Amino acid sequence: MVIVQGRSAPDPPPPELYSPGALFSWPELQAMASDGVLTQLYQRGYLPPGTRPTAQLRARAASILIRPAIRQRVVAGRMTAAWIYGCADEPDRLALLVDSTRRISSLRSTRGCTLHEVHLGPSDVVSLGGLMVSSPLRTSVDIALHVEPERAVPALRALLGKPELGLRLRLLVLAVEASPRVPYKRAALTKLEYLRAGPAP
DSSP states (O other), rough: OOEEEEEEEOOOOOOBBBBBBSOOOOOHHHHHHTTSSSSOOOOOOOOOTTTTOOOHHHHHHTTSSTTTTTGGGOEEOOOHHHHTTTSSSSOOEEEEEEEEOOOOOGGGEEETTEEEEEEOOOOGGEEETEEEEHHHHHHHHHHHHHHHHHHHHHHHHHEEEEOOGGOHHHHHHHHTSSSSSSSTHHHHHHHHHHTTHHHHH
């Protein structure tokens, strides 16, 4: 809510994200980006110049690549979620989590995505821009466990460096230690030790 001379005014509408559809085709959007009329956010998602990317906008841009029929059955996770939170480079392929209670076989044909069958609890998922995304804590735990150190450590440092995400290193260490027995736990704790030691020189 915006206050104008003592009166409340409606919040401004959210920035528009343009994608191929009835209004513009993909070649038209690409041409407008070449002319500087739009800027590419991710793949087929475009923004007006000067628009600040947000987690909601990144999530909306990622959702364009996911078939509507399965959009509510998958969760953007790992480095894709880190990118959505503004803490990693944009992914070449979307990392999508599928709860183990769902059938993953029907999703195998999803293009441009990597599927990971996992167990998801109620607190592991948030909704952003019409897409389900792993929570900051779940994202950080998954990155520590499953992503190689050279990509994981900078992303984890960036996630921990955003106060609005509510992460603490001690909480992350406890969450990794409490993870079910997995072969990558020791390596994950080693990555977190790098974070405890502070930024790389």
